[in-house]
Amino acid sequence: METSTALLTDHYELTMVDAALKAGTANRRSMFELFARRLSGARRYGVVAGTGRLLEAIRNFRFGDTELEYLRANRVVNDDTLDWLANFQFNGNIWGYAEGDVFFPGSPLITVEASFAEGVLLETLALSILNSDSAVATAASRMVHSAAGKPLAEMGSRRTSERTAVAAARAAYIAGFSATSNLEAGRSYGIPTMGTAAHSFTLLHDSEREAFEAQVAALGTDTTLLVDTYDIDEGVRTAIEVAGTGLGAVRIDSGDLPVVVARVRRLLDDLGATNTRITVTNDLDEYTVAALAASPVDSFGVGTSVVVGSGTPTMGMVYKLVARQDDAGEWVSVAKKSQDKASVGGRKSVRRSFNAKGVATAERIYLGDGPDGATEGADTDGREVLVPLILDGAEQPGHTGHDGIAAARERHRERVRELPAVAMSLTRGDPAIPTEYR
Amino acid sequence: METSTALLTDHYELTMVDAALKAGTANRRSMFELFARRLSGARRYGVVAGTGRLLEAIRNFRFGDTELEYLRANRVVNDDTLDWLANFQFNGNIWGYAEGDVFFPGSPLITVEASFAEGVLLETLALSILNSDSAVATAASRMVHSAAGKPLAEMGSRRTSERTAVAAARAAYIAGFSATSNLEAGRSYGIPTMGTAAHSFTLLHDSEREAFEAQVAALGTDTTLLVDTYDIDEGVRTAIEVAGTGLGAVRIDSGDLPVVVARVRRLLDDLGATNTRITVTNDLDEYTVAALAASPVDSFGVGTSVVVGSGTPTMGMVYKLVARQDDAGEWVSVAKKSQDKASVGGRKSVRRSFNAKGVATAERIYLGDGPDGATEGADTDGREVLVPLILDGAEQPGHTGHDGIAAARERHRERVRELPAVAMSLTRGDPAIPTEYR
Incomplete structure (x- = not known):
C-alpha cells in the first residue's frame, strides 16, 4: 500500500x-x-x-x-x-x-x-x-518482565482505533510479546497470530458440549477451549470429556484468577490432563500479571492495558x-x-x-x-x-x-x-x- | 482509498x-x-x-x-x-x-x-x-461545555497514532470542536483546518521580529502570532509593532494561563489592539478550559487530552x-x-x-x-x-x-x-x- x-x-x-x-x-x-x-x-x-x-x-x-x-x-x-x-x-x-x-x-x-x-x-x-x-512498547516491556518468562499475547485490537491496533501489535511484539490476535499485524509485519473462540461461539450452540465438539472437529484437540461461559468447573470437565486429556489448553476470562486458576489446575490434573495448559485473559495489566506469578498459569492474553499504554x-x-x-x-x-x-x-x-x-x-x-x-x-x-x-x-x-x-x-x-x-x-x-x- | x-x-x-x-x-x-x-x-x-x-x-x-x-x-x-x-x-x-x-x-x-x-x-x-x-467524542463534549461557547480546535495529532489522529479530529468535530490541525482530516472529512506557526519558526529566524515579519508577509495581518518563545510581553509588543493593531490573534503556549492571559489582554488593549484575539494551547483539558472561563481567552487549542479521551x-x-x-x-x-x-x-x-x-x-x-x-x-x-x-x-x-x-x-x-x-x-x-x- x-x-x-x-x-x-x-x-x-x-x-x-x-x-x-x-x-x-x-x-x-x-x-x-x-x-x-x-x-x-x-x-x-x-x-x-x-x-x-x-x-x-x-x-x-x-x-x-x-x-x-x-x-x-x-x-x-x-x-x-x-x-x-x-x-x-x-x-x-x-x-x-x-x-x-x-x-x-x-x-x-x-x-x-x-x-x-x-x-x-x-x-x-x-x-x-x-x-x-x-x-x-514501554507498557508491554513491563508486562513481559511481570510474566517472568511465560508467553504473552496481545489481544487489545478492539480497545484502540483499528489502524493503531496494527501498530500496537507490532510495538508489543518488539517489547517481547509472543503473538497477537490481530490478523493485519500478521499480514503486514509477519507477527505470529493466535486465537480460537469467544463466548459467542459457545452461546451459538445448543450446549457447551456441542460448541466444544464443533471447535475440536475444526481445530483439533490441541486447540484452546474457553471454559467460563457457564460454570468453570463444569466447563473444564466437559472440555476434557470432548477433547480428551490431550487438550491443548483451557482459557479463563473471568473470576478471581489466582483462586480460579489454582482450582482449574487441580481439576485438570485430577482428570488426567496434566499437559493441558491454562491461559488467562481477564483485563490483565503488568500488576495483575505479576500477581499471578505464583499461579499455575501457562500464558497470558493482554488486551486493553497494553494497547492504551497501561495508563x-x-x-x-x-x-x-x-x-x-x-x-x-x-x-x-x-x-x-x-x-x-x-x-x-x-x-x-x-x-x-x-x-x-x-x-x-x-x-x-x-x-x-x-x-x-x-x-x-x-x-x-x-x-x-x-x-x-x-x-x-x-x-x-x-x-x-x-x-x-x-x-x-x-x-x-x-x-x-x-x-x-x-x-x-x-x-x-x-x-x-x-x-x-x- | x-x-x-x-x-x-x-x-x-x-x-x-x-x-x-x-x-x-x-x-x-x-x-x-x-x-x-x-x-x-x-x-x-x-x-x-x-x-x-x-x-x-x-x-x-x-x-x-x-x-x-x-x-x-x-x-x-x-x-x-x-x-x-x-x-x-x-x-x-x-x-x-x-x-x-x-x-x-x-x-x-x-x-x-x-x-x-x-x-x-x-x-x-x-x-x-x-x-x-x-x-x-465523550471527552471533547465535556471540553465544549467547559469552553462556554468559545471555539475549540483539536491539535492532538502528534499525541496519538497517525491514522487515529484523523479519526480523533472527526470525533472531536462531531462533539462540537470547530476545527482541527490535521490536514488529512480536512481532506477526508471536510473538517476546517487551522494553524500558523510553531516555536521552531521563530527560532529559525535571527530575531522574533524577523520571524513575525516573515509570517505576516506570507499569511497577512489577520494571522496568529506565537508570542511566548522568549518573553511574552516583549513578544506581544513586537507582534503589534510588526502587524499593527489589526493583528488577528496572539497564541500563548506556556505559563500560568489565567495570570498571563489577563496581562496580555491589558497589554494588547493598551497598545490599541483591542480586536486582537487571544488563543491558548498549553496542555489544556476540560478542567483547565473551565478554569479559564472568566479569563479573556477567545479560543482554545486542545491537544493531548482530547485525542486520548482525557484519561x-x-x-x-x-x-x-x-x-x-x-x-x-x-x-x-x-x-x-x-x-x-x-x-x-x-x-x-x-x-x-x-x-x-x-x-x-x-x-x-x-x-x-x-x-x-x-x-x-x-x-x-x-x-x-x-x-x-x-x-x-x-x-x-x-x-x-x-x-x-x-x-x-x-x-x-x-x-x-x-x-x-x-x-x-x-x-x-x-x-x-x-x-x-x-
Whole structure:
C-alpha cells in the first residue's frame, strides 16, 4: 500500500514552509530533535518503538495530485509552495535510537538534520508514530518482565482505533510479546497470530458440549477451549470429556484468577490432563500479571492495558529545533526560553555507560553546536547509542520490514537486561539511570 | 482509498467461522449487541462516534486475493472457509444509536442481525472504531461545555497514532470542536483546518521580529502570532509593532494561563489592539478550559487530552451474542453466565423519556426475544432512539460522508442540550439519567 502520508501532519507545518520560502529562510540547514522531557507515568525506562514505521512513512511522504489539490482548494499555501511540495522528497539526515532500545528523559530519540522546510514537515508524523508506539512498547516491556518468562499475547485490537491496533501489535511484539490476535499485524509485519473462540461461539450452540465438539472437529484437540461461559468447573470437565486429556489448553476470562486458576489446575490434573495448559485473559495489566506469578498459569492474553499504554497512552515526546545555520553558514544553537518548557539547544551525541559488571549506570548526552561539534568533547567510555537511519535521503538498511522488527525485538531483549534491577520496579519513581549532560 | 478492512480483526473470529461452517451452525440467524457496561471514567454521559466510519469500513470488509493468500499461507482457516470468505459481503441488518447521540450504561449502540458468521466477523472492527472514536467524542463534549461557547480546535495529532489522529479530529468535530490541525482530516472529512506557526519558526529566524515579519508577509495581518518563545510581553509588543493593531490573534503556549492571559489582554488593549484575539494551547483539558472561563481567552487549542479521551482512551464497549435462532428457526435469548460479566440477552428497543420541560429523565430499554419481540411491549412515550443503519446489506442514507458528519454534529448539539444539568458536572459520578430495563 503506497498511500501518501504527506497530509498526516498539522496545518501549521505547511504555513511555516510557506512563510519561510517567501522569507528566504526555508533552506537554512537545521537540526530538529525528538525527545521526551520526562518518562510519562513515572516509568523507570522508556522503550523506543515506531522507528521502522517512521522510516516507511517517510518513503511515502510525497505530495501527489490528491494532496496538492486539497491544499490548493483550501488555500493552505500559495502556488510557489505547491510547486515546492510537488517536488518534495526528504533528502536530509536522520540519526536516532535504534528501535527496541531503552531511553530516558532528554534522550534524543530522533535527530533530523535537513533544511528547515524539510525538517519541519516531518514533525507531526514522527511524533504521532513514536509517541504512540513507544507508549505501547514501554507498557508491554513491563508486562513481559511481570510474566517472568511465560508467553504473552496481545489481544487489545478492539480497545484502540483499528489502524493503531496494527501498530500496537507490532510495538508489543518488539517489547517481547509472543503473538497477537490481530490478523493485519500478521499480514503486514509477519507477527505470529493466535486465537480460537469467544463466548459467542459457545452461546451459538445448543450446549457447551456441542460448541466444544464443533471447535475440536475444526481445530483439533490441541486447540484452546474457553471454559467460563457457564460454570468453570463444569466447563473444564466437559472440555476434557470432548477433547480428551490431550487438550491443548483451557482459557479463563473471568473470576478471581489466582483462586480460579489454582482450582482449574487441580481439576485438570485430577482428570488426567496434566499437559493441558491454562491461559488467562481477564483485563490483565503488568500488576495483575505479576500477581499471578505464583499461579499455575501457562500464558497470558493482554488486551486493553497494553494497547492504551497501561495508563500512559502517549509518551509526551516533543520535536524541537535545536540548532540552525545563519546566513553565513555558521551553526547557531537555539532554544525556547519559556520557563516551563526549556529545551537544551544544539546537536547531541549519546553514550550509555556501564559498570564493571556490565550494568548500565548513566545516559551521557554530549552537547555540541553543529553536526560534528557534538562528538568532539565526547569520551569513548560506554556504547555509542545513536545510529544513522537516513543519510542524504537514503534509508539505512536493517531498520524496516520483518528484519527490522526481528532485530528490534532482539535488541530490546538485550538492552533491557543491561539495566539495573530498579528498572524492573512497577512502582512510580525516578528513571533507572540518570541522564547526564556533558 | 478502497483498502480492504477485512483483516482489521482478531484471529479467533476467523476460526469461529471455520468451526461453525464445519458444524453447520454458521448460518444460524443471530443477534449481536455492542454496548458499554458502564461509562468509563465515571462520566455522566457518553457520546456515540464512529458510526459513519464503521459503515464505510463495512463497505470495504471484503476478502481479496491479498487477504485470502495470507489466511491460506498461515493456515488460519481451511479451504472451504476460504471459499466462503471470498464471497463474503455483509447482507444482514444493523440498527444503532445515530452518531452524535448520547448514550448510557447498557445502551445497545449497535445491534447486528445476521447469520452468526456474518455477525461475528464484524466484532473487532466495530469495537475498535466505536470504542476509540466515542472515547474522544465523550471527552471533547465535556471540553465544549467547559469552553462556554468559545471555539475549540483539536491539535492532538502528534499525541496519538497517525491514522487515529484523523479519526480523533472527526470525533472531536462531531462533539462540537470547530476545527482541527490535521490536514488529512480536512481532506477526508471536510473538517476546517487551522494553524500558523510553531516555536521552531521563530527560532529559525535571527530575531522574533524577523520571524513575525516573515509570517505576516506570507499569511497577512489577520494571522496568529506565537508570542511566548522568549518573553511574552516583549513578544506581544513586537507582534503589534510588526502587524499593527489589526493583528488577528496572539497564541500563548506556556505559563500560568489565567495570570498571563489577563496581562496580555491589558497589554494588547493598551497598545490599541483591542480586536486582537487571544488563543491558548498549553496542555489544556476540560478542567483547565473551565478554569479559564472568566479569563479573556477567545479560543482554545486542545491537544493531548482530547485525542486520548482525557484519561479514558477507550470506552470499554463489548460486542456480545444476545439471541440466535435454533434449528427450528425459533429465537433463543442467550447470555453468558460468568458472575462478573453478566449480559442481558435478547434484542432490545430503546426509548428516551422526557419530563414536561423536555429534559431527559430515563433511557428505557425494552427487552424482547426476537427482532420484533422487543417493540411489542414498548409504550410510545418519549423518543425512539435506534435507527436503521444497514438493512439487508444496504447502507441506509444519511450516516456517512460529509453529510453524515454534519448531521451527527447537529444531532449532538441538540441531544446534549436535552440532558439534565447534572450531565455537565465534571466530577466523577452516576450517569445523568438512569437506564431502566422494561
